[in-house]
């Protein structure tokens with residue numbers, strides 16, 4: 001999917017919501033455990049109930065790998081279902097990969113070609129040759145961890161290197177990578193106050209912003225400092241939506257929470273007019 005197609009979907013749906021599919025067998029409704037594939041059954045119900053309120057889904061790969069072959073099979077079914085039934089949806093593999101070049105190429109093939117995700121999250125720590133293999137795929141997007149939502153972000157990411165915070169180095173150096181037009185960045189909603197400076201380095205880039213909902217980040221603050229004329233934001237909520245209820249009404253409860261975020265996003269988008 002091209003960035004232009006993503007932006008068109010955002011305006012059409014009046015939403016820049018990304019729903020995280022962090023599907024945990026210990027949290028989904030107990031009655032679903034009787035299904036042949038409970039993970040896929042849960043994902044399908046959530047997707048069918050919310051697809052018109054969001055522009056993106058983000059399965060976090062850890063939640064699938066944790067269940068071995070069965071988990072990977074559920075992931076494959078989920079992405080195939082999204083691509084077939086809702087091809088307008090921007091899909092994100094939250095995999096946080098990155099390795100020496102030839103290994104990164106294999107990761108890129110796994111997620112972009114075999115699974116056909118539109119994008120993948122990548123850790124920048126190993127540098128240029130670990131990221132550039134992902135950037136060579138046409139209309140696929142590489143979402144580099146810049147300033148993450150967790151407390152541990154303060155261990156390294158804001159430390160100064162050559163007088164500049166490490167996350168700023170990640171942002172500015174990565175813009176020189178071959179294929180940099182395919183880059184997006186992760187910035188945590190809990191770090192909204194950093195967005196003004198981030199926008200000085202990457203004024204137009206799309207940011208994937210997790211941390212609204214369960215982690216307490218503010219949608220309004222993120223929009224105030226991070227929104228661009230081209231929107232430039234995908235705001236993720238996982239637990240706050242998918243675990244709104246663990247009863248029979250889990251999908252409609254998820255819809256209610258997704259709708260609340262979509263309505264707030266519609267208001268934010270009005271400011272662009």
Ligand SMILES: O=c1ccn([C@@H]2O[C@H](COP(=O)(O)O)[C@@H](O)[C@H]2O)c(=O)[nH]1
Nearest residue numbers: 020060148149188210214215237238239
């Ligand atoms: O900085 C980051 C990067 C990734 N994540 C991931 O996003 C979701 C957030 O889930 P919530 O339930 O909405 O808190 C989850 O998959 C994280 O691994 C992040 O939170 N922060």
